[in-house]
Amino acid sequence: MQALRVAHDHGDVEGTLLHQALHGGLLRGGGTGVGRTLAPLACAVKPSHCSLGAAFRGRSSMNMNRRSWVKGAALVGSGFLSRIDRVAAAQKAPVLRDVLRAEATGASEKLFVPPRPGEEGPPAPATDDRLSLDWNKATVKRLKDTLASRDIQAFVVRDPLNIMYVTGYWHTTTERPQAAFMNKDDADPWFMYPGLDRDSVTTWWFGGGRMYFDFLHGEGAFPHEGKVQQGETVDLFRFMLEGIKDHKVQGTRIGIDGELYPAELAKAKDVLPGVEWVNVADTLMKMRWVKTPEELALWRRAYVYFDRAHGFARDYILTHGTDVTDYEVGQATTTWINDILYSELDLKNGAIHHGVASGIGIGCRVGPLTAFPHPNQPLFNRIGRNMALQVEGGAAIGGYGGENYRAYIIADGSGSFDPHMRKLWEVSQHTCDMQVDLSAEGRTCSDVAYEIHKYQVAQGVQKYIYHRPGHGEGVEGHQSPYISLGDHTMLRKNMCFSEEPGLYDPEHGCGFNWSDTVVVGSKSGYRMSRVPYTKEWCWLKL
Template sequence: MDEIKRRLAAAQKATGDAGLEALLVAPGADLRYLTGYQALPLERLTCLVLPAEGDPFLVVPLLEQAAAQASPAGALDIEITGFGETDDAYELIARRLPPRTRRFAVDNHMWAEKLLAFQAALPDAQAGLAGDVLLELRMRKSPQEVEALRRAAAAIDRVHRRIGEWLIPGRTEAEVAKDIADGILAAGHTTVDFVIVGSGPNGASPHHEVSDRVIRSGDPVVVDIGGTTPDGYCSDSTRTYAVGEPPAAFRELYEVLLRAQTAQTEAVRPGLTAEELDAVGRDIITGAGYGEHFIHRTGHGIGMETHEEPYIVAGSARPLEPGMAFSVEPGIYLPGRFGARIEDIAVCTETGGERLNLTGRDLVVLPG
C-alpha cells in the first residue's frame, strides 16, 4: 500500500506540474497502477478523480461499490462514492471539480463515449491525455515492480522449457497453441494474453498467431507467448525452434539474428538512446544482407501492459534510464519461406542492463 500511495502522490504532483486541474482515470492499467483496483470495464462509469489540489476520490456504480471497497483501493483512505442507475456520474464529477476547471486529462484507454460525456459535462474545459503525465511515472519501474517482472519472466521461461513436449510433427499450430496456453496458466499466470505459433512460412508473419497448418519435419517455428501474473505484471518472450534439421539458409539467418539480439541485450545501459539500441542490432542484420527483412522496431516497454513506453525504435531519442523495462526482439522474416525472432525482457540498471528471460537463445532443434 505504501507503493500505491507513493504513486498517487507522484501522479497528483505531476498533474499540477502539467497545468491540469484533474486526471480522470477509467478501468485499465492506469487505474490498477494508481489504486490496485482491477475494475470491470462496464458501460457504467468507474472513474478515479485525481485533482491537482485536494483529495482524490473514486466514483463507481452503486452495485460495484462493495467490490471497490474490498479491493486495495479500499485501504487507501480515499473516498469511494457510489452512484445509482438514474444518477448522472459525469455531472456528479463535474460538480466536484474546481469551479473554473479549464484543463483536465483522461486516461489513454478511456472509451470515446465516456470522454464525450465528460466534455459535455465540462463544456468550457479542454480535454487531454493522462498518458502524457502517467507514462513518465509508469515507465520507470520501482524495485518492487522489477521483482514482479522477474517473477513473470521466470514463469514464461518455464513454459518455453516445455515446448518440446508439444511441438511435434503432424500436429497443427492450433493444437500446439492450446497446450501452450494451458502451460502458461499452469506456470503461474492468471491469464493467457497471447500465443503465437508460426511454423514454416507462417513464421515470416510476425503476428501470425495460429492456424490449422500441420507442422512438418524441417520446419522452423516461431513461438511468442505471454500472460499476466497474479502481481498484475506481464510476461513476453519469443524463442524460435526447429522441428528436425532446418534448411541451411535458416541456420545462417538464425546465427545473424542471435548475434544481433545478443549484442543488443549486452548494450543496454543508462544514457544510451532508444534509437541507438535499435541500431545496435539493426546494423548487424543489415550488414549481413537481411536489413529489409527486419520490419519492426526492436522492442516495447512492459509492465502492467504488454506494450507500453518506452518503445525501442528508430527516431526515438529517449535516453534509457534505470528502472525502464522493455523487450529486445529483433526478427528476420523471409516471406513465403520462414522467419525467426528472439525476444527477452531487459531492465536498465544503474550500471548496465539485466536480462530477465534466462532460457537459452541458441537454436533448439527438436526431434523431427
C-alpha cells in the same frame, strides 16, 4: 462365436474378434476398456510372454491345449468379456491435469541460463501475487508531489490503465466509463463507477463515489434498489463533474490524464467554473515507464512460470515430434502451466482482489506461419521436419509481465539444418544480444534501433526486415517508448522493452522472431527470462 470356432479349428487367433479387441486402439498408450483390462489374462494364458501381442501371436506361440482353449471360449461365451468391459467403462479416465503432469519431465529446465556474477538482473521474484495497497499509496504520493510542483492540487484519471496503476482497483474494461479523483489532502480516492463493479471498487481503496447503474444510464434508474424507470439518458461526463463538485475540489487546477474535447471543456466550465484543466497524461506515462523494484520483482515472478512453460513446450515437441500440431503444443502448455500457477497463487477460493490480472498464454507456430509477424491465419499446422518453429506467449502476475518467444529450426530427415534458415536465425539471434548490450541508461531508443538495423543490412538480410526491434512493455502490453529509428527518447534505468528484431521470409515459408523483457541497466540491459537463446536449445532434431 463363429470367429472363435474358426480360431479353434485352425489353432490361430490372429484375425479373430477376440484378437481385434485385444489389439485395438485401446491398447495403444495405456487406454481403458477390454484391451487394458484383459492384459493380465493374456499373460496368464502364456506366462512366458509379457504382452498381449506376444501372448496371441499364432500357432508357434500359442501352445495352448484344447482344454485351456475351451475354458477361455466358455468364459467369452458366458458374457465374461462384456462384463469386464462394463467394469472398465465404469472406471474414470485420468483427468487432463494428471495427463499433462505426467508429460512434464523437466528435462529442458536443466538448460536454463544460470545466474552470472555481477549481472544487474533479473531480481529475485516477488513472494506476493500483486502490488500492495501501500505501494499504491506511495505511488499516489509521488504523483501528488510531482503535480504540486506545478501548482496542481487535484487530479482525475479516466484511462483504465491509469486508474489501475494509481489506485490498484483492477477491473474489466468495457464501454462503461470510470474515473478516480483525489485532492492533494484526500487520504482515499473518490470514484465514478458502474453498478456491476460496485463490489470491486468499494472493497479495495475507496473514499466515496458516485455510481450509475449501467451504460447507457437512465436518470433515477437503479433496478438493484427497486427503482425501475425509463429515465432520460444521463450524460456521464457531466455526471462525473457533478460528483466531483459535491466532493469538493482543492485548488483551482485539476490534472487530468488526457485532452478534453471542446464539448467536454464547455461542460467542465459550466459545472466547475474557474477551474483550469491541465493535461498530465505525459507525467503519468513517464512514471509508468520506469518500473519500481516491486514491479520488477512481480514481473520476474511471472517469468519463473513463463520459463517453465517454455521448458514444457520444448519437451512436448521433442517427445511427440511430427505427431502433433503447433496448436496442440500451445494448448497443452497453457493448460499445464496455468494449473500450476493458479494452484500456487493465493486465490482464497475465488475471493475478490486475489489473483488479479494473472495468467499465462502460450502459442506455437510452425512452417509458413512463422513467415508473418502477425499472421491472420489460425496457428494450426502439423509440425514437420525442415521447418521454422516459434514458441511464443505472454505472462503476467498482478498485471506485471510481458512477452517471451523463442525461435527454433527443425532439422530435415538427414539431421541437417537448412542454410538459409540458419543464416536468418543466426543474424536475428545476434541482434537480440545486441539489444541487451545496448540497453544502457543514457542512450536513446533510436540509437539501439540504428545499430541493430545497421547490422542487419550489413549481413545482407534487409529484404527480411519487417519492423522495429522492440517496444516498451507495461501492463497494457505495448507501451511507449519504442526501439525505433524515429523515437529519440532517452533510456532510463528500469525501463522495460520487448526484444524482437525478427526476420521473415514468406517466399520460403520461414521466419524467426524472438522476445523477452529487456530491462535497461546502468552499463547494459538484462533479460527477465532464463530460457536460452542457444543452438542447443533452439536447433532440434525430431
